[in-house]
Amino acid sequence: MKFLRLIYQNLWRNKLRSLLTSAGTMVLVFVVTLVWSILGFLANATTEKPANIKAIVSERWRIPSMMPYAYAASLKEGAATEPEHVKPTDNMTWTFYGGSLDPKKRTFENIVFAFCLEPKKLLTMMDGLDELPPDSSERKSLEVAVAKLEKNRQGILLGQQRAETLKKKVGDRFIIHSFNYKEIDLEVEVLGILPTRRYDQSAAMNIDYLLGAIDSYKQKHNGKAHDMAAKTMNLVWLRVPDTKSFTQVAAQIEASPQYAMPAVKVQTASAGISTFLEAYADLLWGMRWLLAPAILVTLAIVIANAISISVRERQTEFAVLKVLGFRPGQIMVLVLGEALLIGIVSGIVSAGGSWFVVNQLAGGIPFPIAFFPKFMIPADAWWWGLAVGGGTAFLGSFIPSWTACRVKVSEVFARVG
Amino acid sequence: MSAEICVKVDHVSKSFRRGSESIEVLSGLSLQVPRGEYLGLMGPSGSGKTTLLNLIAGLDQPTAGSVWVGDTEISHLSESQLAAWRTRNLGFVFQFYHLLPVLTAYANVELPLLLLPLSAAQRKQQVLTALDIVGLSDRLHHRPGQLSGGQCQRVGIARAIVTDPAIIVADEPTGDLDAKSAEEILNLLCELRTQLKKTIVMVTHDPRAASRADRLLHLEKGKLVEQVEN
Numbered sequence: 001m002k003f004l005r006l007i008y009q010n011l012w013r014n015k016l017r018s019l020l021t022s023a024g025t026m027v028l029v030f031v032v033t034l035v036w037s038i039l040g041f042l043a044n045a046t047t048e049k050p051a052n053i054k055a056i057v058s059e060r061w062r063i064p065s066m067m068p069y070a071y072a073a074s075l076k077e078g079a080a081t082e083p084e085h086v087k088p089t090d091n092m093t094w095t096f097y098g099g100s101l102d103p104k105k106r107t108f109e110n111i112v113f114a115f116c117l118e119p120k121k122l123l124t125m126m127d128g129l130d131e132l133p134p135d136s137s138e139r140k141s142l143e144v145a146v147a148k149l150e151k152n153r154q155g156i157l158l159g160q161q162r163a164e165t166l167k168k169k170v171g172d173r174f175i176i177h178s179f180n181y182k183e184i185d186l187e188v189e190v191l192g193i194l195p196t197r198r199y200d201q202s203a204a205m206n207i208d209y210l211l212g213a214i215d216s217y218k219q220k221h222n223g224k225a226h227d228m229a230a231k232t233m234n235l236v237w238l239r240v241p242d243t244k245s246f247t248q249v250a251a252q253i254e255a256s257p258q259y260a261m262p263a264v265k266v267q268t269a270s271a272g273i274s275t276f277l278e279a280y281a282d283l284l285w286g287m288r289w290l291l292a293p294a295i296l297v298t299l300a301i302v303i304a305n306a307i308s309i310s311v312r313e314r315q316t317e318f319a320v321l322k323v324l325g326f327r328p329g330q331i332m333v334l335v336l337g338e339a340l341l342i343g344i345v346s347g348i349v350s351a352g353g354s355w356f357v358v359n360q361l362a363g364g365i366p367f368p369i370a371f372f373p374k375f376m377i378p379a380d381a382w383w384w385g386l387a388v389g390g391g392t393a394f395l396g397s398f399i400p401s402w403t404a405c406r407v408k409v410s411e412v413f414a415r416v417g
Numbered sequence: 418m419s420a421e422i423c424v425k426v427d428h429v430s431k432s433f434r435r436g437s438e439s440i441e442v443l444s445g446l447s448l449q450v451p452r453g454e455y456l457g458l459m460g461p462s463g464s465g466k467t468t469l470l471n472l473i474a475g476l477d478q479p480t481a482g483s484v485w486v487g488d489t490e491i492s493h494l495s496e497s498q499l500a501a502w503r504t505r506n507l508g509f510v511f512q513f514y515h516l517l518p519v520l521t522a523y524a525n526v527e528l529p530l531l532l533l534p535l536s537a538a539q540r541k542q543q544v545l546t547a548l549d550i551v552g553l554s555d556r557l558h559h560r561p562g563q564l565s566g567g568q569c570q571r572v573g574i575a576r577a578i579v580t581d582p583a584i585i586v587a588d589e590p591t592g593d594l595d596a597k598s599a600e601e602i603l604n605l606l607c608e609l610r611t612q613l614k615k616t617i618v619m620v621t622h623d624p625r626a627a628s629r630a631d632r633l634l635h636l637e638k639g640k641l642v643e644q645v646e647n
Contacts, residue, residue: 002531003531005524006520006524006528006531009519009520009524010519012519013518013519316515317515317517320511320515320517321528322476322500323474323476323503323509324503324504324509324528324529324532324576325500325501325502325503325504325505325529325532326500326532327496327497327500327501328496328497328500329497330532409471409476409477410468410471410476410477413467413471413511413588414467
């Protein structure tokens with residue numbers, strides 16, 4: 001502690017250099033924090049959970065999965081046919097419907113990507129929405145919107161940003177010209193806004209409306225079914241209490257002969273996300289093993305450079321300290337202390353600042369990947385800042401501090417004299 | 418070893434390597450400095466006087482021979498042992514003061530005390546005493562850049578005596594000062610010797626400084642060639 005004041009005052013010897021080093025450290029810690037936040041979130045999403053598992057049923061051999069909606073009823077029951085069979089505790093079907101407001105010119109500003117589902121499942125099965133506290137205003141407004149969507153099957157719930165991009169508000173009506181269900185253009189009415197940031201760019205519709213439109217298509221075309229009529233269900237989610245139940249339900253479905261054409265497979269949500277993320281494997285590998293390490297090395301070099309210059313300028317001063325009785329280890333502590341102080345303080349300020357700005361002000365990191373349009377920075381980032389700032393400062397300043405403590409007094413004063 | 422002798426240099430040689438060449442700077446030199454003596458070392462550049470001073474201060478090791486200060490043979494101590502020894506037993510006054518520019522006069526003088534097991538109150542007491550002795554009680558919070566050369570050297574002397582060492586080593590302490598400031602510094606060193614009974618070993622080219630010494634040794638080519646009693 002007696003040296004702390006000395007360390008602090010030495011940092012202010014060259015204010016510009018210290019501030020630039022600090023600024024460089026903060027920028028690089030900020031980038032590392034963003035990268036680790038995304039990787040950490042995805043790692044968490046792909047980690048198998050022991051209880052309250054979501055199982056995903058999808059087409060076995062084709063991506064994207066497109067199953068007949070006729071599968072839905074039995075799949076929701078986990079293909080249970082015998083009394084000893086296990087049934088899921090909850091379920092949800094997913095149908096992806098995309099289109100634009102302008103059929104001639106499709107742009108980011110006029111497209112809509114909607115999940116078509118049973119409205120009430122928004123409250124119990126949708127990631128993020130199923131965990132809203134019962135008394136929260138978000139949950140209550142979602143319950144109101146879901147009730148409206150069940151009554152008015154032509155309704156649509158828009159994500160906050162999508163609504164702003166489309167310049168639509170509750171009560172507005174418009175037609176979506178589909179690009180994955182040709183000629184199935186749906187006129188919808190905005191009934192509400194989806195609450196959480198995770199679905200900011202998405203939308204939710206009542207599946208009955210889409211299925212009804214496909215039936216109407218057949219009537220209008222002399223009994224000829226729509227090309228997508230037997231492919232209207234992309235996924236089924238089943239909630240099971242534990243790993244054992246999951247294994248049994250998966251075995252029941254995969255052994256059932258009723259899902260032969262097309263065949264289906266069952267995997268956990270974590271495994272499903274992992275499978276989906278395989279498309280991004282190179283990007284994620286690069287972020288984890290190239291980008292993040294490169295930033296850490298750069299950070300260590302920035303600090304090493306600043307401390308090296310400082311040590312070179314202060315050779316005489318270190319010799320004086322030795323004359324006064326400072327031991328080599330104590331001089332090393334002084335130099336390491338300067339680097340650690342600037343690294344740790346800058347790291348914590350940067351990571352903490354990132355946490356506040358990104359989570360509280362910006363509403364997440366806009367990095368759309370898989371089903372995740374945005375990422376939040378975890379509270380652990382405060383520790384990351386400390387560890388990254390301190391660790392790289394230590395590594396970067398070790399050799400300069402070793403140089404400082406090896407200063408030979410007689411040689412330094414021979415030069416000075 | 419006699420209690421009267423503060424420094425004993427016994428058949429000391431010191432050589433340096435420059436490439437493949439070995440240069441002998443001190444050659445079998447011996448001298449004794451009684452406790453409380455003010456010793457001046459003079460000689461032309463390259464005569465070995467600063468090397469001798471560094472050996473007495475424990476800043477370098479002899480190639481042969483031994484150096485004793487008090488009852489301690491410092492020529493065989495490790496670097497860390499020497500550092501600890503210097504803190505308690507030796508004060509060093511530099512020609513160019515070598516104060517830390519970011520620290521105030523008070524903090525510069527306090528530096529050696531940070532290495533000793535003293536409380537903050539004890540450190541403060543010793544620093545104030547040292548600065549009072551050198552007449553700078555009114556410049557505690559000035560940084561070196563705000564002080565004159567003479568005042569900086571006074572701070573340097575306060576830093577050298579703050580741990581109450583037995584011996585003060587000075588390397589041309591008036592070499593960077595004007596005549597008036599140099600005179601004041603020499604007076605101060607004499608007071609340290611007479612009032613605080615410090616042993617002073619001083620390298621100088623300045624005849625005025627040399628005239629203040631009790632004894633003057635002339636070195637040439639690493640050997641003592643003349644001894645003058647003042």
